[in-house]
């Protein structure tokens with residue numbers, strides 16, 4: 523019995539991407555199908571190299587091909603092509619940037635920068651092209667956390683800046699450009715101008731994801747910055763205690779106000795696992811992030827344990843996903859990164875374009 527290309531496409535159309543709720547053919551993921559006798563070679567192009575569902579899709583695709591009558595063998599080449607969320611990219615300002623993602627928190631000190639750095643690094647480790655922009659004007663910690671604090675970006679032409687490169691990321695921080703206390707006195711228009719310079723006048727090149735570490739809180743500064751870029755979505759970082767819920771509510775309301783979809787909530791400092799006896803202690807309680815996610819009907823992206831390694835990694839400039847990549851903490855960050863990438867892919871599948879925010 524001879525096998526046709528149509529038989530293979532029919533088989534692939536029965537495989538559903540569980541995150542995107544669409545079959546592989548409709549999603550345009552099946553490419554270069556070449557049938558020779560009773561064998562087929564094809565390429566499946568996922569929507570992100572950090573696809574959280576790759577294992578399931580792989581198993582389902584293989585099972586579907588095995589069920590094609592007459593097909594004796596197959597060879598699937600796996601690839602990934604990140605898609606941009608309509609209206610959530612760098613747009614005309616940064617045509618090479620597919621998705622701008624904001625990392626925000628309702629209040630300071632919850633680990634927002636730690637999550638931004640490890641999220642960006644994990645996505646890069648998966649093979650995505652990632653930039654990290656530290657827009658935390660009042661406390662830029664990305665230079666310290668990425669080991670770039672003693673370096674300065676250079677300008678090849680006197681007009682634009684080359685980002686620094688570390689841990690597979692292109693990095694830019696307000697901390698590279700101004701003294702620590704200088705930005706503290708900036709308000710609306712100046713902040714906006716400085717941010718736009720960091721976005722526009724940096725040679726970001728082609729990026730799948732540009733992660734923006736926002737200042738903490740929901741005041742004017744965070745709001746102005748969120749409004750100034752067209753973001754594909756925001757990741758909210760919180761700690762687990764009940765009192766943090768009020769801050770999550772405020773942060774969610776802020777992103778709603780500027781029409782930026784919240785991709786989900788990350789619960790940081792979730793619980794402390796004793797390195798000596800393995801006993802888990804919920805120092806800041808446990809489950810507040812889950813509760814908040816349920817309350818808003820938005821995804822829970824994962825929880826990160828409270829652990830000395832995470833703090834030490836931040837201070838040493840080598841993110842925990844690099845320095846201790848097999849630790850439970852690194853695995854927790856990697857899971858969050860895959861969940862975020864999955865949510866962005868899901869957004870990109872929605873045909874309704876996001877509203878375009880005008881820079882003020």
Ligand SMILES: Nc1ncnc2c1ncn2[C@@H]1O[C@H](COP(=O)(O)OP(=O)(O)OP(=O)(O)O)[C@@H](O)[C@H]1O
Nearest residue numbers: 630631632633634635636738827828829832833836
């Ligand atoms: N899961 C964790 N376990 C241990 N320490 C952590 C964890 N997450 C963050 N920290 C530490 O807590 C401190 C604050 O973290 P971070 O700077 O990321 O928070 P932030 O919310 O960005 O703060 P800010 O409000 O100043 O911007 C840092 O010293 C960091 O290393």
